Each structure stands twice: as C-alpha cells, then as structure tokens.
Amino acid sequence: MDTQHDNALAHALAAIPGPVPPSGVIHIVIPHTNRFTVVGNHLAQHAGLSLVAIGIGVHIQSLPAGSEISIKTLAARFPEGEVKIASALRELEAHGYLRRTRVRLAKGRVATRTVFCNQPGAVLRGGVVPGAPGAPVVGAAVRNPAPAPALVREHLRATGPEPTLVPEPEPARVPEPARVTEPEPTLVTEPARVPEHIRVREPEPTAVAGARPAPIRLPAPTAPKQPRRPLPHPHALTPERRQAASALLADLRRHAVELVLSEEAVEELVPGVAAWLERDATTDAIRHALTADLPKPLRHPARLLRHRLTALLPPPLPGVHDLTAPRRAPVPPFQTCDGCERAFRSHEPGHCRDCRAPYGEAA
Structure with missing residues (x-):
C-alpha cells in the first residue's frame, strides 16, 4: 500500500499569518463559537502551582455552578x-x-461550601463585592444577576443575620406605550453578604483588609546539599612532586580526549595528585583512577577529577612491621596436681583448683 500523506496540517501551517518560529510550539488559533471557558494566564502559567493543580483549576472553572467537585468525584x-x-x-x-x-444549616446540619474565584488577586486588591457595577461575575450570578429577594432572604436567614433592604430610587417613566416595571429592591448588608455558592474569597479575619495572605511554604523537594569535601593536600609539597603532578595532569588528554584541562585547573588540582604521590601511589594507578569509566558526555572534566582525587584517595601504605603476623600470647604449660594427680595448666607446679581449698593455697 502507498503511504498516505495528510496535507491538512501543511495547509493549516501555510495559513498562519506572519513568520513561523524555527523552534518551539506553533499555535493554530481557531475562534470558539460555543462550549468554551475564558482562563487567565495567571492561572494557566502560575509559577507557584503544580501542573496537576493548574489542570484541576481549569477543570473546576469550566464546570457550571452547583457541580460536585469533591476529592472522590475528581478521583x-x-x-x-x-x-x-x-x-x-x-x-x-x-x-x-x-x-x-463548613457552615451550619437549619436543623443542626453541617455542609461544606466550595467557592472558586477566577481572579483572587483582583478581589483582594480592590475589595469588590459581587453584583456591584464593575465587579467580577462569579458562579451562578452569570445567569441570575439579581436573585429573587425572597430566596436570598431565606438563605441568609439560615446562614446569618437578616440583611437590610434598601430600595433603589424609582426610575423615570419612559414616554412609550409599553409599561416599565419597577425593579426589585437591591439587597445591601454591612458588609455585603452573598449566598455561599456564589461567594468569592474574603480576607482572613486576622489579616489586614485588602492585604494578600502570606504564601504557604511547601517542603523542599530534595534533601539539603552536603558541603563539598576539600581537596587533599600533601604534608610537604616539594618541587619534585609539584612537577610530577603537573605533568601527569597535563598528560591526561593523551589517554582521554575529554580530559583537556586549562592551566588554572591544573594548578588547582596539583595538590590532590601530590597527596596521592606522597602515599606511594604510582603514576599508572593515578592515571587509571582518573580516566576509567568516564561519563558520556563529560561536561566538567576539572570537577570530575577533583571529585575522584578526593573520594578515591588511598590510605598510606602500611610499614613492614604492620604487616607481620601478631604474636600469640604464651600458653601456660601442663602441670600434674600433687594431690589428685590430674593435669592442669599453670606456670608453677602445685595443686589443681579442686585441691587448693583443703591445702589453703591461693589461686
């Protein structure tokens, strides 16, 4: 069969206005006409939220008011x-x-009220109240900008004090045959209360009004970094050891092309190689320890050599007397008891342990 080529993507890329970026993502933007949700970049590109939190936040914002968003439902x-x-x-x-x-309802029932705000920063900075001119529309307020006073009064009677009804001034009559009805009175409280299912985030009681709450510091994802061990130094850096160490480091690139060191790096690593030479390590042993099993690719050769010179430093060679076998402690010879004629170990002849008591001898 012949390979099928999909030309739809090529035509879509050709229709993009302006130059196409050489790398990175390429956006093909098609305007939505239905079933879409406006999400701010402050949420979609939030630097302090994880990718799971951003995705769940976008999903919750796309749900209609009254949807169940419990942990078990989302799971x-x-x-x-x-x-x-x-x-x-x-x-x-x-x-x-x-x-x-968690709020207490009528008849002693307790319910959890969940409120999602699409712009929490704007609410906390400006102290706006939903329903006021220029205020953000939250939750069910999109469909019902002015809820019925009887329903709101019944809800507030179950969750808090009765709000004060302040009717708006009567609007002017329009000279048209159609009759203009008087708008419903507006609910105003001090401070203004909104039903729980359309309430936005409010500042905490202990915080200053209009101030952003202190962020919660999450635990560090990794363990604290251990301090780097110092490079070993010899007791006496003689000119001969300095010359041998410098020549060995400069010669490493003949055995491994990745180990090309600068003059500054060679001068820094000379004491470490001199410490190996002071402990009677041969040049072949040092070269094998520094060039064996190099990582691919090697980005920082000087750091790798510093780590190996420090972590793989051999101990000093033991002396001749340290390698001799330990001498065993002298074993007391056998003696024959003068009383019962049993054999026992002792440096001097006499009686065994059982016969010492009658004769009154010391142990």
Missing part, C-alpha cells in the same frame, strides 16, 4: 489518585483560587 473522573488531587486542591486554596468552609 473518579481523572486517573490521578485522591492523595494527588487533595494536594492540588490545597495548592489552589493556598493561592486564593479555592475556598472551602
């Missing part, structure tokens, strides 16, 4: 586990995108 919807989803929700809550509060 059943996505392949991530409950632990990873719970951690992502805590990240969104720490950065102000999500708020979960």
